[in-house]
Amino acid sequence: MTSWLHQQRLDAAHDAVRASGASSVLDLGCGDGDLLVRLVSEPQIERIVGIDLCQASLQRLRARLDALEDDGAAQVELVHGSMTESGADLAGFDCAILIETIEHIDPQRLSVLERAVFGAMRPATIVITTPNAEFNPLLGVPSHRFRHPDHRFEWDRVRFQRWAEGVAARNGYIVACRDIAGYHPALGGASQMAVFEVR
Numbered sequence: 001m002t003s004w005l006h007q008q009r010l011d012a013a014h015d016a017v018r019a020s021g022a023s024s025v026l027d028l029g030c031g032d033g034d035l036l037v038r039l040v041s042e043p044q045i046e047r048i049v050g051i052d053l054c055q056a057s058l059q060r061l062r063a064r065l066d067a068l069e070d071d072g073a074a075q076v077e078l079v080h081g082s083m084t085e086s087g088a089d090l091a092g093f094d095c096a097i098l099i100e101t102i103e104h105i106d107p108q109r110l111s112v113l114e115r116a117v118f119g120a121m122r123p124a125t126i127v128i129t130t131p132n133a134e135f136n137p138l139l140g141v142p143s144h145r146f147r148h149p150d151h152r153f154e155w156d157r158v159r160f161q162r163w164a165e166g167v168a169a170r171n172g173y174i175v176a177c178r179d180i181a182g183y184h185p186a187l188g189g190a191s192q193m194a195v196f197e198v199r
Contacts, residue, residue, distance in 0.1 A: 005181040005190045006034070012180040013099055013127055014038050016195050017045075020125040022094035025074075027051065028083035028117065029101030033061035036076070040065065045074045049090070051081050084112045086120035096123040100191065103130050103151045110163075118171035118196075126173070126196040128164070129180065132157055134187045157188055164194040172199050 013035055017025060023046045027036045030050030039045055052058055058078050065076055083101065096117060105113055117126065131147055133154040141147055146154050155163070161177045168175040173196040179189035 008189075009099070009129055009181040009191050010035050010038065012193055013097060013129060014042075016125075016127045016193065017095055017097060018042060020095045020127075020195075020197075022125060023047070024093045024095070025049075026090060026093040026096040026121065026123060028096055028098045029053075029104070030061065030078070031057045033057075033064055035097060035099055036061065037064055037068065040068060040074050040076060042074070047077075048074050049077045049079060049093070051079045051083055051090075053080070053082055055080055084109065084116050086116040090121045093121065093123040095125040095127065096121060098126070098128045100129055100131065102128060103146075103153055103155075106152050114167055114171070118167060118173065122171075122198070124198050127193065128196070129191050129193045130155065130160060132160075132179065132188050132190060132192045135182070135184065135190045138182075138184060138187060139190065157192055160192050160194070164196070168196055173197060174199055 017039060023044055025039055025045055025048045027048060027050040030036050030052050033050060036048060036050050039048055050061065058080055062078060131154045133156045164175045164177055175194050175196045177192060177194045180193045181190040183189050
């Protein structure tokens, strides 16, 4: 995906975190930390925990964080682990973000993710983005393929909204979905975002 669309996705997620008023953020599947490094300098945020299964990504992220000037930024902890495994130390955050991560999980394991994030961790706000399959033709992605070889699924907007509304109803959240990262009048954006808030 083009860097322009990636930046738009990051902008949308960053704005959602800022609007939530969160002072503590859990970045589930943080990868190299494209969003996390932005949030470090956000004045309202005091604590960030980034979790990822890829040790190399966490090492690259640590190097990026070490290169930042120390300006009283948020306290950051990086954890090698899975977003589907919950613990008491991951509960009580104001906001959790899952940026282009759920599509890397086998669909039959999404219920495990739901129980971990929405049940056990239960942050006040949850921001999830995922590719919009309807936009794939504009990116030159053949109909029989996904955007990335590690993707387990890619949903259209109706399917994503149905999933998000079901998760919200089962766990006592309200949710709003919208297109992000570009816009086409018929196909929507390259990505789609759901913002969940505890009722």
